[in-house]
Amino acid sequence: MNLRKRTGSVAGVIAMTSVLxxxxxxxxxGGDDGGDGAAASPGITDDSITxxxxxxxxxxxxxxxxxxxxxxxxxxxxxxxDGGVEFxxxxxxxxxxxxxxxxxxxxxxxxxxxxxxGDVFAMTSGLGTPTNRAFREAAIDEEVPQVLIxxxxxxxxxEEESPWQLGFVPxxxxxxxxxxxxxxxxxxxxxxxxxxxxxDYGEGYVAGFTEAIEGADNIEVVGELTYEATDTSVDAQxxxxxxxxxxxxxxxxxxxxxxxSSLEKAQELGWEPSWFLPSNTSSPGAILQPGGAEAFPGVxxxxxxxxxxxxxxxxxxxVQAFLSNLAEYADYPxxxxxxxxxxxxxxxxxxxxxxxxxxxxxxENFMEELRNIQDFVAPLMLEGTAxxxxxxxxxxxxxxxxxxxxxxxxxxxxxxx
Numbered sequence: 520m521n522l523r524k525r526t527g528s529v530a531g532v533i534a535m536t537s538v539l540x541x542x543x544x545x546x547x548x549g550g551d552d553g554g555d556g557a558a559a560s561p562g563i564t565d566d567s568i569t570x571x572x573x574x575x576x577x578x579x580x581x582x583x584x585x586x587x588x589x590x591x592x593x594x595x596x597x598x599x600x601d602g603g604v605e606f607x608x609x610x611x612x613x614x615x616x617x618x619x620x621x622x623x624x625x626x627x628x629x630x631x632x633x634x635x636x637g638d639v640f641a642m643t644s645g646l647g648t649p650t651n652r653a654f655r656e657a658a659i660d661e662e663v664p665q666v667l668i669x670x671x672x673x674x675x676x677x678e679e680e681s682p683w684q685l686g687f688v689p690x691x692x693x694x695x696x697x698x699x700x701x702x703x704x705x706x707x708x709x710x711x712x713x714x715x716x717x718x719d720y721g722e723g724y725v726a727g728f729t730e731a732i733e734g735a736d737n738i739e740v741v742g743e744l745t746y747e748a749t750d751t752s753v754d755a756q757x758x759x760x761x762x763x764x765x766x767x768x769x770x771x772x773x774x775x776x777x778x779x780s781s782l783e784k785a786q787e788l789g790w791e792p793s794w795f796l797p798s799n800t801s802s803p804g805a806i807l808q809p810g811g812a813e814a815f816p817g818v819x820x821x822x823x824x825x826x827x828x829x830x831x832x833x834x835x836x837x838v839q840a841f842l843s844n845l846a847e848y849a850d851y852p853x854x855x856x857x858x859x860x861x862x863x864x865x866x867x868x869x870x871x872x873x874x875x876x877x878x879x880x881x882x883e884n885f886m887e888e889l890r891n892i893q894d895f896v897a898p899l900m901l902e903g904t905a906x907x908x909x910x911x912x913x914x915x916x917x918x919x920x921x922x923x924x925x926x927x928x929x930x931x932x933x934x935x936x
Contacts, residue, residue, distance in 0.1 A: 559880040562640030568604075568874070569615045571639035573631035573654075574646045574669075576620035579776055582805055586859035587646045587669055588618045589849040593841065593860075594867030594898075596848020604871055607878045607888075614870075621645075625653035636663050640882065643870065644687075644863045646799075648672045648720050649748070659683050664882055666889060667866045667915055669799075669859060672719050676914045678890075683882075685889060686914030687866055688798070691723025692730075693917055694821045695771070698795045699731025701819070701921050702738055702767065705935040710741045712765035712792070714756055714781070716773055717745040724771035724797060741765050746777070753777055754784050761790035768792040772800055782810030793817040793935075798858060798919070803928055804828055805856035817936060818924040823904040823916050824861040827854050829928025837898045865897040869906050869915060901931070 562569045572591070575584030595614040598604055603613040617639060621628040623646075632642065632654035641664035645651060648670045655675070658665040665684045668675060671691040675684040702709055713728075715721030725743075732738040742763040744756045753772075760768070768785070772778050778800045785791065793816050800806060801820035812818045825832045832838045841864055846852045855861070873889040892915070895906040904918045922929035923936070 557879045557881050557884070560640060560882040560885075561637055563612070563880045565610050565612070567613045567615055569617060569639045570644075570870075571632075571635035571642045572616065572618040572645050573621045573628045573635070573642070573650065574618065574644070575623040575650075576618070578622040579774055580623045580646065582775060583799060583857040583859040584620075584623070584646050585851075586855055586857045587644045587863050588616065589845060589851040589855070590841075590860040590863030590865075591644050591867045592616055592849040593844040593847075593851070594864045594871075597840075597844045598867075598871065600848070604874045606874050606880075607876045608880060610880070612874075614867075614874075621647075621650050623647055623650060625649045629653040629657065632657060632663075636661055640664070641666060641885065643667050644669060644866050646670070646859060648718065651675065652719075655681065655684060662882060664886055664889075666886075667869055669862060670720075671723060671914070673723070673912065674719075676912055678911050683886065685908060687869070687916060688862060688914060689821070689823070689917055689919050690727075690914060691720060691771075691797075692727030694797060694919060695724040695727030695729075695769075696731040697727075697821050697919050697921050698769070698819060699728040699738075701932075701935050703732050703735035705737060707766075707935070708737045708739075709767055709935075710739050710763065710765045711767045711769055712742040712760040712763050713740060713769045713771070714744050714746065714753065714760060715769075715771035717747050720748075720773055721745060721771045725769075728769055728795075746772075748774060750777070753781055757781055757784040757790075758788060761785060761788040764790065765792055767795070769795045771797060773797065775800060775802075775806060778806050779810040782807070782812055782815075786811060786814050791815050794819065796820045798822055801924075801929075802856045802858065803924065804854075807924055812924060813926055819932075819935075820922055820924075820929065821919040822858065822922050822929065823901055823919050824858050824865065825899045825901060826858070826928045827861075828856075831928065831930075841899060861899045865899055865906070865916075868897040869895065869908075872906075 574587045599613045603611045619631040628650035646669045667687040673690040675686040742760045746753045827838045876888040892908045923932045
């Protein structure tokens, strides 16, 4: 599988061509109004629209980061091959992607945004809370859409605070709450140990979980520790929490290698609780199997996307089309081990919904139409979930289902076992 670091790619040439064409037209915001409409925003012409992504394509989070590009490339690659997107203004445009590597480093993410912002119509799909936060204020100042990004930080879905932003994946509180509700509804008396990332990511998961179990007489939190996203080991924290002998381990962790080592360390210590893992670090193939997760009585997570690796979806039409497009248009021939590939594919479909309703080639009109999508079941969405961008304070996807690892994939569950 190739990591796509497109600092000098064809997409970059396309973006530059668009800028030159817009400059020649002499319009103040870089576009041609066709004589009777609004001036086009940067990154869009009569023939194409260019989207920017800053995401980790190298380093510890390169696996999921690469997926944030691959899925959207797969979706729009197929759309472009079929002629492009028919916009609401009557123009048919191809969609070009320009992606840069930020290595999950906030300063590099800001530099990438500064490099891209004048050439792209919108920023989208990129992974990470600290990296997306790094250029949020700049995007607001420059009125550049930063939308359908892969972070559960609720600030991006608060329209008053973030008028040019919109998250895609459920906010962290929603995921933590879903698992807390599952435990609270159990007939068992359960003790819980918590390890969380010491930032908005970890705090959001813990806040949602603790609110959901508040007042539940059967749940007791017996230990709670944090770690830094820059840590290379959490062995000390695992050792301390294992001493509690908690029945359940709520592990709000975003770093793939640390999740694997945590699974291994718990087994080394002889501590075998049921686990909760966030949706972005619960991959069966990339995390659970290498970490020996089958040793635990249950590993739970939440999801809104069909998992191609699951036998349940082996013959699913959406999944088959997705895998075919992923191989053909994103140079990604393997079944993806991370959900981010599916999420970015859905992001492509959601963007297309907004594009189809745009009557003006402007960022302002795009944001209006993006915030007006309801009950859209994007390809690969699980039953019971849908895209709704009309709920202020919520991302495009706010509904999730709780799932339990079955050794190869996940089964949706209604009770804690």
